[in-house]
Amino acid sequence: MSHFLDNVLHLPEYQVLNAVEKEDGLHFHIDPPAPIACEECGTVGESVRFGKRDVAYRDLPVHGKRVTLWLMRRRYSCRACDKTFRPSLPEMVDDHRMTRRLYRYVEKEAFNHPYAYVADTTGLDEKTVREIFRKKAELLAAWHRFETPRxxxxxxxxxxxxxxxxxxxxxxxxxxxxxxxxxxxxxxxxxxxxxxxxxxxxxxxxxxxxxxxxxxxxxxxxxxxxDKFHVVRMANDALEKIRKGLRNELTAGQRRTLKGDRKILLKRAHDISDHERLIMETWTGAFPQLLSAYDHKERFYHIWDCINRRDAERALARWIDEIPPGQKEVWKDLVKAVSNWHEEMMTYFETDIPITxxxxxxxxxxxxxxxxxxxxxxxxxxxxxxxxxxxxxxxxxxxxxxxxxxxxxxxxxxxxxxxxxxxxxxxxxxxxx
CATH class of the missing domain: 3.30.420.10 (Ribonuclease H-like superfamily/Ribonuclease H)
Incomplete structure (x- = not known):
């Protein structure tokens, strides 16, 4: 029976004395190997037993059940140096009272599952799982050194x-x-x-x-x-303000339809299909302020098609001067943004590759x-x-x-x-x- 249990546990250095299954999982009583020499002075054959107690160590789960190893932890006294010691335990991580294989398992699983889940399946404390993960992450961080980007x-x-x-x-x-x-x-x-x-x-x-x-x-x-995409997005936000401002002039059904058609209005002109263009022209024909806002949005996008800073500066200045009548408040946030970040925006046109x-x-x-x-x-x-x-x-x-x-x-x-x-x-x- 003992030989069978030894094979089940796969810890050849240890002798399995007994095993029992309880509601909280599987429990094994095991005896660690006796020391060959004193761990204080290194003398061989002068160590004698000096007390013992059972200490619980966690091991890998078996068939979804937690495993606890009860080690018969012995103390020894050396007749040569008159000191007592506890021999080191093979395949065990003393700091966390677990087997090395469980430690490696937790290292891996903590990257794939929440701490609480790993703790529950192994029987460990959640703080222990977090600590093991932290150490592994620090090791990986030290190992992976990325090249400094241009x-x-x-x-x-x-x-x-x-x-x-x-x-x-x-x-x-x-x-x-x-x-x-x-x-x-x-x-x-x-x-x-x-x-x-x-x-x-x-x-x-x-x-x-x-x-x-x-x-x-x-x-x-x-x-x-x-990043130009954060800037041009503000032009779409301004167009959305115009669209939402029309709600009081629409029936409930029209409001729902216009809300559904908003994605067409936010598209670039060259991306609109023939069918979508008919829909857009219906709305812009009925509401001229929507058409002027859409055209002004498109003009802002075209600024980023300029091939040098000088042309972009001129296009931006014209765009600000030609804000549609009655819409200055709508475009105020974007105008303020391009003013506060003018130099950083224009630098986009001076790099050797598009930077976004x-x-x-x-x-x-x-x-x-x-x-x-x-x-x-x-x-x-x-x-x-x-x-x-x-x-x-x-x-x-x-x-x-x-x-x-x-x-x-x-x-x-x-x-x-x-x-x-x-x-x-x-x-x-x-x-x-």
Whole structure:
């Protein structure tokens, strides 16, 4: 019977003395191996037993049942050095009173399930699960070092009922980090941690002043570009104000129809189908102020089609001067925004490639999907899952850098490992998880 139990437990160093099943799971009484030498002085054959007691250790669940190992924990006295000691236990993590295999299991499961679920299935305290996860996340954070981007994106994600700050590599289209909040101090601390911050040439962001203040303080050499999608979105908001202002002139049925047709009004003119154009012309024909607002919205979008800053400056000035009569209040917020962020908006037309956070919107949607799939995840788990369990974009350098003449002609020999660059979490792999 004992031999059968030994095989069930798969801990060959231990002798299984007994086993019993109770309502709270399976319990095994096991005897650890006797020490070969004194753990204080190293003398062999001079250790004698000096008391014992049962100590509970947790093990992997078996068939959905919790497992508790009751170790016959012995003390020994050494006749050579006259000291007492408890021998170390093979395959056990003494700090958490569990087996090593359970510790590894918790490390993995804490990334895939809420702490409370892992604690309930294993019989561990939820604080213990959280601590194991924290240590693993810190280890992974130290292991994964991302390359400093030339073009840094700073955006936000509304996750777990709070706005979070997202850092991205716009050139490589990768995710670099996710911060608990978007407060200026938190952003400053994180930007300060960027290795080789002088390599950041351009930073794209929405019109959130704490982001601008943080970049100006930590990366004063970097040029700031306002993400155009956050700006042009305000033009749609202005058009929505005009649409909503028409409700008093409409019947209940017309209000419902216009609300349903709002997506057509928010589309760009070149994206509207022939059928949608007929619908839009019906509304704009009946309400000229809606037509003038739509045309003015389109003109604002066209500013971003300019090929240089000079043309964009002129187009923006004309757009402000030609706001439709009676609509200055509607466009006031957008005019104020382009005034407060004028330099950052115009810098968009001076970079060698279009700088936007457009792909960050994909991260937002995918992160929200992950969060819905795992309700109950803490922010720390969500961040670790996104950063450390999703495939990274890596490139191995095949040539050796010369400290004297730059890039060498010869490649590494087989005896030397390639230098690997990690650019962060590959956006395309979000769909694979």
């Amino acid at each position: 073009y840094l994106g700073i955006d936000e994600l509304y996750l777990n009922r709070r706005y979070r700050c997202i850092l991205t590599n716009l050139e490589e289209r990768t995710l670099l980090d996710l911060l608990p909040g978007r407060q200026q101090d938190a952003v400053i601390r994180r930007l300060t941690e960027i290795k080789d911050g002088h390599k950041v040439e351009v930073v794209s962001m929405d019109m959130w002043k704490p982001y601008r203040n943080a970049v100006q303080m930590v990366l004063p050499h970097a040029r700031i570009v306002v 956070n457009a792909f960050t919107e994909s991260i937002n949607r995918l992160a929200k999907d992950k969060n819905r799939d795992g309700r109950g995840y803490s922010f720390e788990v969500m961040r670790a899952r996104m950063l450390y369990t999703t495939k990274h974009k890596k490139i191995s350098q095949k040539t050796k850098e010369s400290p004297f003449m730059g890039r060498a002609i010869t490649t590494y020999s087989r005896s030397l490992p390639d230098v690997e660059k990690n650019f962060g979490v590959d956006l395309s792999t979000f769909w694979e998880d």
